[in-house]
Amino acid sequence: MSQKTSRISELVKPLQGRELDPHYLGYFDCFNRQLFFEAHEVLEQLWLKERRGPNDLFYRGLIQLAGAFVHLQKGRPPSAVSLFRLAERNLGKYVPVYASLDVTGILALIGRWVEDLQKPEASGIRLTPENAPRLELLAQ
Numbered sequence: 318m319s320q321k322t323s324r325i326s327e328l329v330k331p332l333q334g335r336e337l338d339p340h341y342l343g344y345f346d347c348f349n350r351q352l353f354f355e356a357h358e359v360l361e362q363l364w365l366k367e368r369r370g371p372n373d374l375f376y377r378g379l380i381q382l383a384g385a386f387v388h389l390q391k392g393r394p395p396s397a398v399s400l401f402r403l404a405e406r407n408l409g410k411y412v413p414v415y416a417s418l419d420v421t422g423i424l425a426l427i428g429r430w431v432e433d434l435q436k437p438e439a440s441g442i443r444l445t446p447e448n449a450p451r452l453e454l455l456a457q
Contacts, residue, residue, distance in 0.1 A: 325359050337417065337454075338363055344379060349451045351444075353386040375415055378407030382427070389444040394434045401427045401434075417454040426450055 325340075328347060332339035340363035347356035357380050364376035381404035388397035405427045413421040433442055 322362075324355075325362055328355060328359055341416070342454075344383070345452050345454060348383055348386075351386075351390075351446065351449050353383045353390060356383040357387065372416070374407040375411050378404045378411075381407065382423070385427075385430070386444060386449070392443070394442065398431055398434050401431050405431075414455065417456075418452070419455060423452070 325343075329339040329343040332342040332346065335342060340359050344356045344360040347353070347359055360376055360380050360383070364373070364380060367373060367376065381400045385397040385400035385404060388394070388400060405424055408420050408423055408427075411420045412424065413419070
C-alpha cells in the first residue's frame, strides 16, 4: 500500500459503514477542516473508480472546487478562478440537489468567490479560517 493510499485510508476509516461512500463523506470532512488538498485526494480515489459513469462530472467538479481553494491557500487567485469556472461548469449539470448536496448553493458560493476575486482590489483577498466555506450535506 502506498503512503498516499494509506493516508487516504486513515482519513476515511472513521466514515465507514454509513449510507454514503466514505470517500464522498471524507471529502466534506477534509474540506470543512480546510484540508482542501486532502479533500481532492480523498474524492479522487472514488472518482477514478467511477469515471465516465453518472457521477463523473459531479465528482470532477467537487475535486476542482477543492483545487480552487488549494490555489487560494497558495495565493494564486487567477488559478483559483480558472478552477472555480471548471467546477461551475461540471457541477451545473447536477442542479438543484444531487447526492444529498445543494448544488445550487455550491454554484452560488462559486459565483461569490469568482466575483470577489475579479474585483480590482482582489489582490488583497486571502483565504482565512474565518472566510473559508463549509459544505454541508442535506439530511438523508
